[in-house]
Amino acid sequence: MGLVTGLLLLPITGPVHGFRLFLERLRDEAEAVLHDEGRAFAELIDLSMRHDAGQLSDAEFSAQEAELLERLSSMRDYREDLLHGDRDEDDRDEDERDEDEREEDERELAGAEPDAHEDSR
Amino acid sequence: MHSTSSQPATYVYGVVPAEPFQTGHPPLRVPGIGGHGDPVRTVVLRDLAAVVSDVPGLRVDLRRENLLDHQRVLEEVLHRSDVLPFSFGTVATNDEEVREVLLHDGYDMLCEQLAYTRGCVELEVKVFWERERLFAEIAEESEDIRALRDRIPLLPADEAAAESITLGQLTEREIELKSEWEADAVLDALDPIAVDVLVSPKLSDTMVLNAACLVERVREPELDVVVAALAEERSGRMVFHYVGPLPPYSFINLAFEARG
Amino acid sequence: MAIAYDRAPAGYDRRAQQAAGGKGGVQKMGGASGLADVLNVILEKGIVIDAWVRVSIIGIEIVTIEARVVIASVDTYLRYAEAIGLTSLAAAPRGSEAIAPPAGLPGLPTGFVGPTEEEILAYLDAHPDGVRLGELQAYFGAEREELQGILNRLVQEDAAVLDAERRLYRPGNVLAPAIP
Numbered sequence: 278m279g280l281v282t283g284l285l286l287l288p289i290t291g292p293v294h295g296f297r298l299f300l301e302r303l304r305d306e307a308e309a310v311l312h313d314e315g316r317a318f319a320e321l322i323d324l325s326m327r328h329d330a331g332q333l334s335d336a337e338f339s340a341q342e343a344e345l346l347e348r349l350s351s352m353r354d355y356r357e358d359l360l361h362g363d364r365d366e367d368d369r370d371e372d373e374r375d376e377d378e379r380e381e382d383e384r385e386l387a388g389a390e391p392d393a394h395e396d397s398r
Numbered sequence: 399m400h401s402t403s404s405q406p407a408t409y410v411y412g413v414v415p416a417e418p419f420q421t422g423h424p425p426l427r428v429p430g431i432g433g434h435g436d437p438v439r440t441v442v443l444r445d446l447a448a449v450v451s452d453v454p455g456l457r458v459d460l461r462r463e464n465l466l467d468h469q470r471v472l473e474e475v476l477h478r479s480d481v482l483p484f485s486f487g488t489v490a491t492n493d494e495e496v497r498e499v500l501l502h503d504g505y506d507m508l509c510e511q512l513a514y515t516r517g518c519v520e521l522e523v524k525v526f527w528e529r530e531r532l533f534a535e536i537a538e539e540s541e542d543i544r545a546l547r548d549r550i551p552l553l554p555a556d557e558a559a560a561e562s563i564t565l566g567q568l569t570e571r572e573i574e575l576k577s578e579w580e581a582d583a584v585l586d587a588l589d590p591i592a593v594d595v596l597v598s599p600k601l602s603d604t605m606v607l608n609a610a611c612l613v614e615r616v617r618e619p620e621l622d623v624v625v626a627a628l629a630e631e632r633s634g635r636m637v638f639h640y641v642g643p644l645p646p647y648s649f650i651n652l653a654f655e656a657r658g
Numbered sequence: 659m660a661i662a663y664d665r666a667p668a669g670y671d672r673r674a675q676q677a678a679g680g681k682g683g684v685q686k687m688g689g690a691s692g693l694a695d696v697l698n699v700i701l702e703k704g705i706v707i708d709a710w711v712r713v714s715i716i717g718i719e720i721v722t723i724e725a726r727v728v729i730a731s732v733d734t735y736l737r738y739a740e741a742i743g744l745t746s747l748a749a750a751p752r753g754s755e756a757i758a759p760p761a762g763l764p765g766l767p768t769g770f771v772g773p774t775e776e777e778i779l780a781y782l783d784a785h786p787d788g789v790r791l792g793e794l795q796a797y798f799g800a801e802r803e804e805l806q807g808i809l810n811r812l813v814q815e816d817a818a819v820l821d822a823e824r825r826l827y828r829p830g831n832v833l834a835p836a837i838p
Contacts, residue, residue: 315599315601315602316601316602318601318694318697318698319601319602319605321694321697322524322601322639322694322695323602324694325693325694325695326637339462342462343461343462346460346461346462347460349460349701350459350460353460353701412704412705413705460701462693465693465697465700466693468700469693469696469700482704482705483700483704483705484704484705484706484707485700485701485702485703485704485705485706486700486701486704487701488705488706488707490707520699522692522695522696522699524695529741533738533741533742533744533745534745536742536745537742537745537746538745543742547739547742547743547745547746548746550739550743562735562736562739562740563732563735563736563739565735565738565739565742566734566735566736566737566738566739566742567735569735569738569739569741569742570734570735570738573738575802575803578791578792578802578825579791579792579795579802581825582790582791582792582793582825583792585790585824585825586790586792586793594824595824596823596824597822597823597824597825598698601698603734608698610699610703639692639695641692641695641696644696644699644700645704647699647700647703647704648699648703650703650704650705652705652706653705653706653707654705654706654707
């Protein structure tokens with residue numbers, strides 16, 4: 278994130294068919310995550326209310342809040358991975374191939390025979 | 399996920415009309431996100447500006463301090479001007495990217511959104527049932543539920559278990575119906591004052607309403623009165639959380655596609 | 659870093675307010691004390707740089723809205739049953755404070771015939787800005803579930819339109835106000 282490539286115009290009038298199918302496949306996974314996120318938001322509000330009511334000390338509140346925010350953070354990361362998962366895999370494949378090539382070059386320079394290695398996937 | 403970059407980057411808080419922040423006007427005094435006192439400044443393109451500050455990397459952790467910093471900067475900005483807020487944690491690679499891609503490419507959309515929300519702020523209205531009262535009311539209002547409730551203790555264990563599930567299902571349905579009815583009543587009271595009200599999915603089963611109001615600044619005090627009255631009427635039955643003013647997060651539809 | 663934020667914009671620290679004997683009901687919060695309440699807004703709304711948003715905006719009916727509804731389970735039902743069970747222990751006051759029950763108006767004669775689709779459509783046409791279910795219920799004096807059923811049919815037939823975000827029904831031939 279950080280390398281912004283373009284503007285996505287909204288609102289969109291209707292989903293592109295293929296894209297919608299993609300969405301529906303993601304759906305179960307995403308529903309679970311979003312449901313959990315909703316729960317995390319609710320728990321944070323509840324925590325806040327109990328703190329306000331004096332049922333939790335400042336220290337207890339801080340600790341539990343930090344934990345919930347951490348959980349929320351992982352869920353959001355997971356959501357991104359769901360979406361970017363394929364892309365990351367391709368990047369990894371590329372990186373590993375680059376590394377294998379480098380290793381091969383080094384071995385050649387050292388005079389050894391290049392190992393015949395298969396792609397690791 | 400992505401490798402954590404250690405290159406300095408530009409955190410983006412929001413987009414504003416440039417004028418109130420240009421020379422001749424006092425600079426923003428609120429510190430930037432991260433706790434290092436980074437100055438909050440603007441990146442300008444034509445008559446728009448992005449409110450930004452430096453951050454050490456592309457990722458900003460979800461911690462109370464960071465969330466509050468983000469909030470405070472936008473609150474400070476909101477005092478002085480309309481602002482289109484960015485979602486928490488929005489980091490651009492650098493100022494150039496902010497100017498070229500956000501402000502330049504997004505110029506028309508940003509102007510349009512600023513026009514739509516001109517002179518308005520957002521207030522959150524979240525309403526929760528007082529749990530005990532909710533169930534008491536349901537029992538009171540439904541003969542069927544009362545009857546089943548009273549029958550179950552007299553049943554043999556396995557039947558009791560099955561009937562308990564039925565009782566739960568009936569109750570769930572009542573919760574839904576009651577909540578919707580009450581939510582509508584609240585919304586009907588907010589409608590005349592607010593420019594727009596958006597309802598979000600409830601966060602828990604004992605939530606009545608999760609709404610965001612877009613209201614003209616000058617009418618905010620009227621909304622205060624209405625919400626106070628709604629809460630007073632429902633005192634003991636429901637709890638109202640009324641928070642704001644915020645920049646109009648919920649009333650913007652604008653996204654920039656990320657790569658990398 | 660000290661978080662102390664003594665200038666609450668148009669708001670109050672709720673605990674301080676309560677300590678001072680402030681009224682229950684509602685206090686308007688801003689800044690730190692309301693953080694939990696604005697979290698879903700500042701994390702999910704506003705302008706985003708995020709490809710995920712493309713998925714959720716387009717699929718917002720599929721993914722976002724449905725997913726947030728609490729998923730009921732046997733566990734949930736048993737919890738509810740238990741909560742209702744407890745109500746038999748408390749003396750329930752005859753609902754003088756409760757606002758009109760949602761199950762329909764009391765005292766309706768049996769054999770009461772609810773509104774027809776045409777009547778509902780006529781009402782919608784007369785209120786193009788949008789109508790809530792509660793308003794229809796009050797106007798026609800009908801049971802909510804019955805009204806819901808009719809409205810669902812009308813929406814399916816495109817005779818009516820549901821604006822889910824505002825919980826308003828509109829006649830099917832009227833365009834919703836344009837939102838950027």
